[in-house]
Every structure is written in C-alpha cells, then in structure tokens.
Amino acid sequence: MNVVALVDCNSFYASCETIFKPYLKNQPVVVLSNNDGCVIARSSLAKKVGIKMGVPFFEVKKIVKQNNVKVFSSNYTLYANISSRVMGVLKNYCDQLEIYSVDEAFLILNRYSERSFFQRAMHIKKTVKKWIGVPVSIGIANNKTLSKIANHLAKKDELGKQVVELLDRRQIEIALKVLEVGDIWGIGSRISKFLQSNSIQTAYDLYFSDPRWVRQHLGVVGERTYRELHGEMCFPIIENPEAKKQCRVSRSFESYVENFKELEQRIISYATRASEKIRSDQLQAKRITVFIRSNKFNKKNQPYYGDKTYSFISPTNDLFEIVRWAVKALNHIYKPGIKYKKAGVLLSDLSSEGIYNRDLFFQRSEKDLLKKMKVNRVFDRLNSRYGSGTICIAKENYEKFYLTRRKNLSPAYTSSFYELPTVN
DNA sequence: TCTGGGGTCCTAGGACCC
DNA sequence: TCTGGGGTCCTAGGACCC
Numbered sequence: 495m496n497v498v499a500l501v502d503c504n505s506f507y508a509s510c511e512t513i514f515k516p517y518l519k520n521q522p523v524v525v526l527s528n529n530d531g532c533v534i535a536r537s538s539l540a541k542k543v544g545i546k547m548g549v550p551f552f553e554v555k556k557i558v559k560q561n562n563v564k565v566f567s568s569n570y571t572l573y574a575n576i577s578s579r580v581m582g583v584l585k586n587y588c589d590q591l592e593i594y595s596v597d598e599a600f601l602i603l604n605r606y607s608e609r610s611f612f613q614r615a616m617h618i619k620k621t622v623k624k625w626i627g628v629p630v631s632i633g634i635a636n637n638k639t640l641s642k643i644a645n646h647l648a649k650k651d652e653l654g655k656q657v658v659e660l661l662d663r664r665q666i667e668i669a670l671k672v673l674e675v676g677d678i679w680g681i682g683s684r685i686s687k688f689l690q691s692n693s694i695q696t697a698y699d700l701y702f703s704d705p706r707w708v709r710q711h712l713g714v715v716g717e718r719t720y721r722e723l724h725g726e727m728c729f730p731i732i733e734n735p736e737a738k739k740q741c742r743v744s745r746s747f748e749s750y751v752e753n754f755k756e757l758e759q760r761i762i763s764y765a766t767r768a769s770e771k772i773r774s775d776q777l778q779a780k781r782i783t784v785f786i787r788s789n790k791f792n793k794k795n796q797p798y799y800g801d802k803t804y805s806f807i808s809p810t811n812d813l814f815e816i817v818r819w820a821v822k823a824l825n826h827i828y829k830p831g832i833k834y835k836k837a838g839v840l841l842s843d844l845s846s847e848g849i850y851n852r853d854l855f856f857q858r859s860e861k862d863l864l865k866k867m868k869v870n871r872v873f874d875r876l877n878s879r880y881g882s883g884t885i886c887i888a889k890e891n892y893e894k895f896y897l898t899r900r901k902n903l904s905p906a907y908t909s910s911f912y913e914l915p916t917v918n
Numbered sequence: 919t920c921t922g923g924g925g926t927c928c929t930a931g932g933a934c935c936c
Numbered sequence: 937t938c939t940g941g942g943g944t945c946c947t948a949g950g951a952c953c954c
Contacts, residue, residue: 527922534922550921568922595954682952715928715952742924749919791921838923898922 496727497611497634497661499601500641501584501618503577504629504649504656506597507535510576511566513627514907514915522563526551529746529899530567538652567900575908579626587618592731600638600731615657634659635666638729639722642679643669643697663725670697670723680719685712697723737777737844743768744838748899750789751834757786758824762890764839765820769813772841773874778809780843782816784823789835798834800827809845812866813873816841817887 503509507525512518522540524533533554536545543561545554551565558565577596585591588601603611615632622630631651633644640660647669648658660666676686678697688711694700700708701723708720718728743764751757761784772779785801802823810816820839876885905913 529920529922531920531922548922552920555920598954680952684951713928713951738925740925744923746922789921836922 495636496731497603497605498637498641498731499588499603499611499615499618500594500633500638500645501599501601501622501630502632502645502649503580503597504631505535505537505540506577506628507566507568507573508537508540509628510573511564511569511904512537513576514904518564522561523566524558524563525566525568526902527568529748530901531746534568565902567903569904569906571906571909572904576626576628580622580628580630583622583625584618587614587621590731590733592733600641602731603634611661612657612659615659616655619655619657629656631656632658635661636725637722637727638731639679639719640666640725643673643677646673646677666725667698667701670701673697675700678719678723680715685716737846738775739844740840740842741768741771741775741777741779741844742838742840743771744785744836744840745898746836747834752830752832754828754830757828757834757837758821759889759891760837761786761820761824761839762817762887764837765817766813766887766890768839768841769811769816770874770877772844773811773847773870776847777844778811778847779806779816779841780809780845781805781841782819782823783840783842784820784827784838785840786824786827786834786837788832792833792835795833796831798829798832800829802826805843809843809849811847811870813870813887814866 505523508523511523511525520539522543522545523537524540524545525535526532527534530551533545533547533549533551536547540563543557543563545557545563557563573596580597581591581593581599584599584601587603589604590602592600594600603614607614609617611634615634619630619632622628631645631648633641633646633648634657635641635644644658644660647660648656651658660669673696674686675681675689675694675697676683678700681689681700689695689700694703700720703720705717705720709717712720721728745760745764747760751760765782765784781803783801783803785799787799788795788797790797804819804823806815806819873885877883905915907913907915
C-alpha cells in the first residue's frame with residue numbers, strides 16, 4: 495500500500511509576497527489577477543476579514559480600506575521561482591514526486607524509516623519554512639483523493655501542526671462525516687448540486703452510496719473518486735508529465751476595444767507569445783484557434799463571441815506563419831460595432847518539434863525550413879537576453895498591448911539583478 | 919467604472935471505412 | 937413496408953482542476 499503525502503503551500507501567492515516583507519506578518523494580504531481584476535490569493539488574516547476567493551476587487555475595496563489590507567498585483571515570475579525552490583526541497587524527502595500545480599505536490603513516502611509518517615511530514619514542513627520561508631500544510635493517506643481530504647483538514651488546523659494523517663478506516667470515516675460532498679477533489683459545483691438533490695450531502699453519504707448508481711450518474715471519473723474514498727488507488731502519481739497538448743494566451747482588456755487595427759495588434763501579440771512558449775518547449779502545433787468576445791458581464795451592450803480554427807498544412811512553430819494565420823482568423827470573425835473585452839490565441843494538437851509527414855502537394859525545401867528556424871532562434875535569443883518585446887513584429891506594438899494593468903507590482907526579487915532585495 | 923488565465927479528461931455524435 | 941454489424945477518428949461541449 496502506498497503512502498501519499500500532499501504538500502500544499504498556504505495562501506501561496508500571498509506567502510511569496512510576505513517573504514521579502516516580514517513586516518506584513520500581522521497584516522492581511524491579498525494578491526490580484528491580471529488587470530488587477532479579481533482576488534486570487536488571501537493570507538489567513540485576509541480570509542478572516544471576509545474577503546472571498548475570486549471576488550472582483552472593486553467589490554471588496556471597502557473591506558480592504560477598513561482593514562488596512564495590503565494589496566499586490568500578481569507577480570508570476572516571483573511565484574514560479576519560489577515554487578521551484580519549494581519543489582527542490584521536497585525532492586529530498588520522497589521516492590517519487592509529482593508537481594501537481596505551482597503550489598502543490600504529491601509525494602510517495604517509503605516505509606523504510608525509523609520515524610513515523612507524521613514525524614517525517616513535520617520535518618518537511620519545518621524545513622520548507624526555514625529554508626524557503628513558505629508555510630505548508632500536509633495531508634497523508636493512501637491515495638490522492640484521501641490525501642487531499644487530509645490536507646483540507648490540515649489547512650483548517652491553523653493554530654495547530656497543520657499535518658493530518660488519514661491512514662486507518664475509522665479516522666477516514668470520521669473525516670468523511672464532516673466533509674461536504676462538494677469539498678471532495680473532483681466533485682465540482684455541478685455534480686455536488688446534483689448529489690445534494692439526491693440527498694447526498696456529505697462525503698460520508700457518497701461513501702455509502704451504491705457503486706452502480708455512482709457509475710451510472712457520475713461516469714468513470716466519479717467512479718474513480720468513489721473508489722479512492724474506499725482506499726483504492728485510481729489516480730497514479732505522475733513523475734514525468736507528458737508534453738503539453740495545447741497552449742493558450744488570452745487577455746481581458748483594461749477597456750473596450752472596437753477598432754480592428756487595435757484588436758489586430760493584440761492578436762499578433764498573443765500569437766507571438768504563444769509561439770514563443772511552444773518553441774521554448776520544443777513543440778509544434780497542428781492547429782490554431784483565435785477567439786474574440788464582448789464583455790460577458792455587461793448585459794447592456796450587444797453580446798458577441800466569435801472563434802475560428804485553422805489546421806496548418808504541416809505542423810509548425812514558426813512565428814511568422816502562426817501570426818499570419820492568426821490574423822487571417824481574426825479577419826474571419828471580426829464584426830464591426832462590437833465592444834470587445836477579451837481575446838485569445840490557442841495553439842493545439844501539439845507534438846514534438848521536427849516530426850511531421852511530408853505533404854504530397856506542398857513540399858518545403860530543407861533549406862527554407864532551416865532558414866526559418868534560424869530566424870526564430872535569433873528572435874527568441876534577443877528577447878530572452880534583452881527582455882521580452884526587445885524585438886517584435888512591427889504591427890504588434892508590444893509596449894502598449896501586452897502589458898496589463900498592474901498597479902501594485904512587487905519587485906522580481908529573485909530573478910532580476912536590478913530588483914534584488916536590500917538589507918540594511 | 920471596475921469581473922483572470924491556463925490547463926486536463928470524458929462523452930456523444932457525425933463521418934467515414936470494410 | 938422492409939435496409940447489417942462492427943469498427944475508427946475527429947470534434948464540440950461539458951465537467952473538473954489550480
């Protein structure tokens with residue numbers, strides 16, 4: 495039987511901001527999404543003053559002011575860097591590690607230790623806090639679903655140890671009784687509504703449901719969750735994730751855009767970023783989708799959503815080809831007179847670079863391909879060395895359109911020589 | 919006045935094949 | 937009036953996750 499530990503950083507983005515500003519320790523902290531739109535992370539003090547996850551920032555401005563909440567724009571460069579440091583520490587303490595998200599990892603703990611699982615988890619927790627400065631909670635169980643539940647309980651134990659072990663049947667059943675069914679990993683809002691309408695309120699109720707009924711109404715995915723509640727392992731630990739299958743770049747605009755030229759500049763910008771991303775992963779795309787939409791929250795203006803997908807004749811990651819097709823797609827879906835609020839580019843059917851079937855009617859010369867690759871490489875090197883946007887397609891207008899509103903951005907403490915923290 | 923961004927998996931239905 | 941059986945592949949849409 496495996497022992498799975500889920501290590502989850504507490505209020506991760508907020509914790510990252512606090513590392514370099516220790517004076518924030520007793521002050522509520524929140525981090526906002528792009529465009530400073532929504533609250534996407536809250537420190538425990540911020541939770542206490544009543545700021546909910548995902549709320550639009552303007553709705554809580556009053557609470558923020560009244561409680562002297564410190565507000566940050568998201569600084570993904572910083573968070574990614576801190577995340578990799580945390581994962582680097584975790585690697586030392588387990589046989590297998592799955593990095594599940596920027597702030598979470600599943601660890602397989604072996605049985606060859608004199609110390610108990612609980613003691614080892616406590617040690618991991620203390621080490622991460624001491625070395626990196628990030629507080630974590632740890633749940634220990636026999637599979638992912640149960641370790642998620644253990645972690646959920648650990649998070650609630652704010653003043654305690656924040657390590658919870660659910661390894662025996664009796665403990666598990668007690669835990670399931672107090673857990674709402676919608677708090678189970680894999681049971682989202684739709685399904686939990688459905689379950690509640692069938693008198694299944696708690697995880698315990700689901701645990702004692704008829705497996706055939708679960709299979710019939712929740713499909714194979716729900717069945718796996720059900721089995722994991724009963725102690726089976728249905729979701730394996732994935733140490734080396736497969737390559738990405740799609741890559742998306744999309745943004746909401748700070749204000750409405752109606753003009754085609756401006757929309758075009760943005761699409762070129764997103765297509766450029768998406769092509770950069772897949773080149774850096776040595777991938778190529780078979781298809782490209784472009785979408786544009788009006789403001790889905792505003793009921794007064796005319797609603798519109800348009801998208802268009804093209805398949806490339808042969809998979810590509812060439813900047814110019816991707817941008818050309820993105821613009822073509824935009825021309826196809828653009829409707830004048832609409833107040834646009836969001837747009838995006840999606841590259842999909844990704845595969846490893848350099849592997850493709852030759853097209854019978856469209857033969858590219860090797861020389862031509864090599865030349866294109868060279869140009870792309872130079873483009874990427876310039877931008878990586880001198881900063882993104884140093885070189886761009888003339889129509890793009892990088893400065894103006896890629897950067898979004900970020901009024902309270904903290905420095906890139908760990909990844910830029912110009913922004914290192916100073917110590918007095 | 920203000921409302922994020924980027925992923926995965928499963929399923930049903932259509933088009934096609936022999 | 938009546939029209940087989942067994943597959944595959946692709947896509948859109950729905951659900952979920954962080």
